[in-house]
Amino acid sequence: MNNEMHLKFRAISQNESFARVTVSAFVAQLDPTMDELTEIKTAVSEAVTNAIIHGYENKREGYVYISAWLDGDTVELEIRDEGIGISNIEEAKQPLFTTKPELERSGMGFTIMENFVDEMTIESDPNHGTVVRLKKKLSNAKAVFN
Amino acid sequence: MSLQVHFEWKEKYILVVRLSGELDHHTADQVREQVSQAIEEKQVRHLILNLENLSFxxxxxLGVILGRYKQMKQANGEMIICSVPPSIERLLDMSGLYKIIRIDPSEEQALHRLGVA
Incomplete structure (x- = not known):
C-alpha cells in the first residue's frame, strides 16, 4: 500500500492528543498490532510535545507539521516545527537530559522515540526549527499491492 | 480524550489517586496541581497512584510521577504505584522508575501492605 497525509496545526498542547490519534488512525489501515499502534502514538506525542514546549517554548505561537507515508509495511513520519531549534542534538538525546527540569520534564522524550521506532533522525537548525524523522516497519502489515 | 483524576481517602493519611483517560503534557498540569495541593494541605503519609484506567x-x-515521588519523599511520606497497564509498564521500566518507586499489582495489595483493608 502506498499512501500519504500531511497535517498542520497550532503549537498548543490541546493538539497533542489530536496529533497522535490522527496519525494512529491513518496508520491503522496497515493493520498494525495494538502494541505497534501504542508505540507510534507515544513517539508522535513525544515529538509534538517537544515542538510545543522546546521548539516554541510554550508561547502558543507557530505551527507543527506532520507528514506520514505508508510504503508497503513501513510507516515514515516527519514531525517538524519552525521554532528555536536544538543547539546540541547529542546532548538532547541522552536519557534524563532536560533543559526544563523546573517544568518536571522527565528528559525521556528522545529515548522513548528511539526505542519505539526502528530509525530516528533529528535535523535542527538553531532559530529555524527542528525536523524529527521516524521510521517503523510493522510486523504483520497487510502486504496489499495494487 | 481527557483525563479524570479521582481522589479517595483511606484512613486519615492515605490518599488514593485514580487516573483514567490520557496523561500527556496537556493533562499533566491538572494532575500536578490537584495532587500537589493535597500533599501540601493535608497530611498525606502514603500516596497510592492507581494507573489501571489510564489508556495512554x-x-x-513520567515527569509528573517523578515529581510527586520527590514531593512525597521530601514530606517524609511514601508513594506507591499500582495496577500499571502493560503499555505503560514499559515506560516505567525504560525510565528506571521501577527501581526507585514501589509498584504493586493492585490497589488492594497496596492497601493491604499498608495495613488497611
Missing part, C-alpha cells in the same frame, strides 16, 4: 501515557506522565 507518555514522558510527560
Amino acid at each position: 501515557m507518555d514522558s510527560s506522565g
